[in-house]
Amino acid sequence: MMNEWKIGISSVQYANNSSPLLLHGTIEENLQKAAALGYDAIEIHMRENEILNYDHIRQAMRETGVSISMIVTGKLATEGFCTLTDDRPYVEKAALKGVMDYIDIASKLGAGIVLGWVRGTIPANQNFTPYMRRLGKNLQEINNYSKVHHVPVVIEVINHYEMNIFTKAEQLLSFISEWELDNCFVHLDTYHMNLEEDNLSETILQVGDKLGYLHLADNQRWYPGSGNIDFISVFHALRAIHYTGYVTVECFPRDDRDDTAKKAIESIRDLIKQSS
Template sequence: MKIAVTVGSDQAGDSAFVVWRGFEKSIRKAAEFGYDGVELAMRSAMDVAAGDLKRWLAESRMEVSCITTGRMFAEDHLYFTHSDPDIRKKAVSAYQQLIDMASDYCELINIGRVRGGVGEGQSEEEAEKLFSDAFQQLCSYAERKKIQVLIEPVNRYEMNFINNLDQGAAFLSRSGYSNGGLHADVFHMNIEDDRIGESFIRNRKWLKYVHIADSNRLAPGFGHLDFEEIFGALKAADYNGWISMEILPGNDPDMAVKKAIEYVLPWCVPVN
């Protein structure tokens, strides 16, 4: 498994779950601490100049693990279940631009909070229909660019739609798109899934990407999650994709990033 850390631009708002801000310095620091790549928390494809990003990655010999899109929701209030069709159209267009960006750097892009939820006056069936329409449009667009579109279940205190891996897998099964998948986040799973390990194994067919944080959203080892169970289940599920640290900076961001990789590295490196 390769290990990444989630980073944002200098302009990333407080709602962005990133440990560092500023793409150039974040990429260089992540490389210094032994990470294989960075996950880019994007508001739009205009957050960074393509030439600059390619140069920074090449100089640090780093990869992009995934592009995540929660900032579209948190900062621009764009989401796919919005009651206003013009807002939905704008959300799809902005997301397609991020798919275009992803095609230059990685194979994965996520849908977390940007999917939206069940709004006032909506039924769950109506919200799912709106999201399903957008998801099919985006998967079709992404398929031509060889990009996988991943649904990230989010806990009930932040979203009221697709909260656990079982619900995400059921939606993916109904969608019928082969380039759809699950982006699991153990912080959310600790709240919503019956057992984190069992849910990983049960939904292994769809599992494409994993966010790691402890129960308090700090670096692993600073809360109460059972990472022996988590990584044992990932091994049992034959998962060999990216592990990405989506953690809060705490009082010492550099220490958090360093402690995070030190804590999980023994489970991620194959034993000969």
């Protein structure tokens, strides 16, 4: 029987040991690792200005049968220090240009893009309104550009300890509707949801067909099934909204990264089976 959802895993070329990105190596190497572990897809954390050999990557995708789910834009903010709400116009412009570059990359690889940290954080004691207006205008440009290039944009809901824009799903849903972002979707993460939402499955039902992507991690941000989150209810809710997208592991390694990746997919498969 075919999987109801494609199971993905986070990947990056280089990262420190405190990162929740399990596969390390080149894109081609990570496609091979994912295939060996039984994953259907990888998401790629990278800079927007990396030079890629698209022919080699596509060949590795064909050989392994593993797809690329998302290109993640976070490094534009964490390494490039550019966000879409920055008070400095030239930085804001650089962030918008960088996101467009990510869309170009994703278009060539049949992937979507994740917008998380690149939206920025509003400075303390500042009025939210001008920042949200700035973000809305930039996201409209991103929305229109990505739609032309057939690249879905998923905006991640991140807990309030890390960000202060879109910390709950209902906030993002309202914003997407207000700004008419028809090619932008909600990206949920069970770790962040567990910190912010009253009920994970009810939140998924609320998001409904605007759910574009899902990260899986348990309450302590280890692999799904290692903690206290009720993933059975999560999978029931995904079925109820007829979600057919990716469910992607983004978690900290408990010990060895490869061993954690192996335990994660085994646990996810078991939880999906239990929820059937």
